Amino acid sequence: MTHAMHYNVSRLSDLDIYLFKEGNHTKLYEKFGAHKMHHEGVDGIHFAVWAPNAQSVSVRGDFNDYATESHPLKLREDDSGIWEGFIEGVEEGLTYKYHIVSKFHHIVHDKSDPFAFFSEKPSKSASCIWSVDGYDWQDDTWMKTRHKVNAYDAPVAVYEMHLGSWKRKVEEGNRYLSYRELAVELLAYLKQMHYTHVEFMPLTEYPYFGSWGYQVTGYFSATARFGEPHDLMYLIDVLHQNGFGVIMDWVPSHFAVDMHGLVNFDGTALYEHEDPQKGFHPEWGSYIFNYGRNEVKSFLISSAMFWLDKYHIDGIRVDAVASMLYLNYARKEGEWTPNVNGGNENLEAVAFLRKLNESLYGEFSDIMMIAEESTAWPMVTRPTSIGGLGFGFKWNMGWMHDTLKYMSFDPIHRQHHHHQLTFSLWYAFDEHFMLPLSHDEVVHMKGSLINKMPGNTNQKFANLRAMYAYMMAHPGKKLLFMGGDIAQYSEWNFEESIDWHLLDDPYHARLQKMLSDLNLIYRNERALYQHDEKHIGFEWIDDGDYQHNCISFMRKSDLPDETVYIVCNFADETWENYKIGVPCEGEYVEIFNSQSSCYEGWNIGNTEAITSIKETMHGREYSITLTLPPLGVIYLKKV
Template identity: 50%
Template sequence: MQSVELQQRLCAEPFSLLGVHKAGLFTRIRAWLPGALEVNVVTLDTNEILGRMRREGNSALFELELVADWPACLYKLDILTSNGRYERIDPYQFQQQAYHAVHFVDQDPQNLYQQLGAQLISLDEGLSTPVSGTRFAVYAPNARAVSVIGDFNWWDESAHPMQKTSLGYWVLFVPGLKAGQRYKYALKDSHGNALPHKADPIGFQAEQYPSHASVIYNHQEYQWQDSAWRQREGENPYQRPMSIYEVHLGSWRRKFTEQGSEYLSYRELVKTLLPYVKDMGYTHLEILPVSEYPFDGSWGYQPVGLFAPTSRFGDPDDFKYFVDQCHQSGLGVIIDWVPAHFPEDGHGLARFDGTHVYEYADPRKGWHPDWNSCIYDFGKDEVRQFLVASALYWLDKFHIDGLRVDAVASMLYLDYSRNEGEWIPNVDGGNHNYEAISLLRWMNQEAYRRFPNIMTIAEESTSFAKVSRPVYEDGLGFGFKWNMGWMHDSLHYIAKDPAYRSYHHNELTFSMVYAYDENFILPLSHDEVVHGKGSLLRKMPGDEWQQAANLRCYAAFMFGHPGKKLNFMGNEFGQSAEWNHDASLQWHLLEYDKHKGIQTLYRSLNHIYCRYPALYECDHQNHGFEWIDHHNAEQSILAFVRKSADARQKVYVICNFTPVPRSEFRIGVLDKGQYQVLLNTDESQYWGSDFTQQKQYQAEEQAWHDKPYSLALELPPLATLYLIYEQDS
């Protein structure tokens, strides 16, 4: 009966059958060894042969019977097969050590990645001989049987059955397994039916198609060199410049080999991407999801490995090196993190043990109609802990500076993208997903409590209140929120022919009505340059010169507007084509003055933005902004002033959204004195017309726009001017 259960892979308690057992006057050692012809039991420390094991019938179950007073010691098995002889330390003599994996898992989210998955450990406490190996632990509460398979057991599903615990975790310590070895889990559902082999939900490294195998990884080997970055103190992110370069690592730039176009590795990106981003003046890199994902075309937004950086570009140490070098270069690293949904791939989380372990069972809550993917069960304790653990893991093990949380709106609303009758109301009859709201609050609290210097950013497209307000103020607890309203309105405006912009003037000004409701980031993200939307440059109306001028004018408007900044790669040099994740950016365009001029402008904008506190210190405080003129719809001209925290520095932003130059154009100013031109997007270095080359203006004692002084400007066509006034100390 014992051998049948093992043979059919239906054994949930292998420690009750295998290993060392007292039986009256005898001690029995049992081992399940498919393919073995002959087996000897040998002491581990002295290599003494204790005896030859007897086979039970024609099965793979072997047994050695010893006298009861045999001194307990560690042993190994000397195994003869048709392919030769080998030795292995019997894993079933380590029951206590295997169980230890899940003693404290439910007490702290971090315990999940510190205890579960494939943990490299060394056993020495109470043992005569230290033993190193890998302890496996996986959550599959409704499985009938689970075994770990890999190269080490020739992927034999019956070779290493795991032990089920009362908490629903399956555990086994396998001696001798080292970093770099591949593995998966073979599960049978509650009816005994075999399921697809599963990658480790808390696997730290993964292989690509076709294996999708998990890989044992040692987190202790990489030596970080970013202590100065990590230990910095006193930085308030709301009063610091933040210009984010959003990057898809697979298509920023590619290399060409005999096999065709290939990805740059994490280490190759250090040599190419980092110097470029530093030269351009960005403060942060935001990387589209790096959590392991099976389908290139999802860009990472359909992840299956929430604890493994994708191996497309290298191993986890390579990714650590990438982050490390960013920090040493003074760049923060933000990653997109996707807790909203996951794909149905057979090796992933979907119906993990034959039941809905990770996803809502009811498709009205558990299936996402937009993305054809599963939605996490945000109300289940184990799933909540799993997701919070993933967030903490990236901040902890990879020193990530920020998490941009994708698709928050889809989590908050039960009726998101659903018609009437396709969703289940909450207990109060409404459409808010209380479970998801609670999860996001918990995640943010844990992240900021443990890593005070980090930031969390919500991609949230609705007017849900207090997304970036603390939990103790009844907020969701995010540090920042993408300003999707500003993005939508301003892009809609700038795409209009200048002749019609006067009718849409409020689309530029409306954002200031709610600008301080949240801690906003102004995004021009990857979502705006795909799926037929065209590149940022191609959204602009007019001929070739006007398109470029519109883009330059708009970019400077964005950098002047309150809120931190985010631009997707390619925007900064006016990529012509829509983004293609399967190809490199159009770097050859920089051979042309137009695109080189746009790139030069973005470089200037970043450096000016970071240099002058008036442009960033009060991004989230209303006393740092004042309208000069927001009523001039007829001429499509906008003017406002940004102020430093002490109001001693002021930067005036004047935008002319028509191709008509304006001479002696008067705007009101607050102070008497001299005003320097910081930026003119119409300069020839930016491929502008050089309509005016005036570098400074003197304020006149002529009241204008309800201000005591004014300037008479030469306003170029389709251009933005920055003028600075600095009060003497």
């Protein structure tokens, strides 16, 4: 069959070109790439690619035996730099690449389509002619109500996971689960554990499995490792129908160096910054986008929009925001050039991030935009109209570092590091925070969470249970990486399954049970989440008892009788007759104890209701007397 070329056809209007060049086109995926089309009585595929410095561009694929010259595209007569053409008779499912000859030094590249919706399974790298339309979504109820689930005053408990190493089929060559298999097994696990959201590490196509998805080549292409696009849609659809939100990691901070990808696309630094001080990432060995180039802004914003639009993603966690914000990130003196104001801020990246958040929230007001931002950059989660970056949430890396550091000390030394436990409350309400115990904390010789804890096995587990209970009560949304909820001993290995066999051991099984119970308590106790980002939701009872390694505080909702009282004892001694001040007369009961025997704890605590006495304590009229379990956290409520 001959596949004739047609050039008198375009999917791009003058407005599309104008918006693209202005950096304001947010849905380029509707226009660029390979799209099925009916033209002059024949079916075929329309191709469009941006390559302004190319001398020629042709499509080579299955349909022409990958010939380099038989199907050339035509450069538009405007100054957009877009090459396009319609090839009749070509069908979906075939593979292709763009054969690009540059004007400069006659550089020749075969490139994957930056706008491909699907790609060959790595290590192959051709793009696939594919449609992401036609999936029959069944999540209308979820989509209409998800604003409640993603809200600041909602409980958010996120399970972070890497699809390729969550659960492997060892008996079938250690293969990973498909998207459709995950729709069964992951769903069951999220239900068992009472999470509210799942966060997938990047699913955009990437060549090197060892990059975990963070070295991207296909910004519109769901990785083929686990199935086809509709299979991923099915997984998300099933999760939505069962009440779980889906967050996806997305990487606009850098991209892969693989030559079939974006790098040196038309023989020039097209997507990346030409200046190596701005365009190459020394820490990750990858290329950095040119955030000042309008067409690149349109490309990236369209990528994020695509996942929200076509895949019904509920939130995007933007990776490595700090690396974008600072010109001197991971660079020594002399390796970076100050901005026009003499500072180290990347003004172009700042403008891009603001535009990104404005665009996405403008289209989908009910999503979550989450920044992994590790510095004290101000107003990350404040509106762009008042100078903020416009994100919805920010990972609280300070809380994470301080808490893990504090917990790593032997209890006998903790009194000298008490400030690391309390410091986070000085800034807890400056941003809309999420508390992350993420994959980054259990790789690269950092050790697993359980092995960061001091002591013997009993003490390690008690410490870990106490840390989780403290985390769940601390202001901020929650995120825990897979393996943490079964106290996996080994660091995360992306090539192996989580060590599920550990659940044969009561210590691990009952810690998992505790986290399931904690997630449920968190979801049921409004005081633990309603005012996460407001001072009115938190009140210290006593933050200064460093001699006993203890802190106590209240979490509050709009209704006083919903207040939860939290007392943490990070000493390895039981404290009998421990008094705390309370605001109201009445009886108080334990609703949670991390040292309960049902969690393989030491069963020390308060089994009976505690009656307050009229005795001023901690500036309050009444007090109660408690038994504090060693290395334990208790939650109390007034009945």
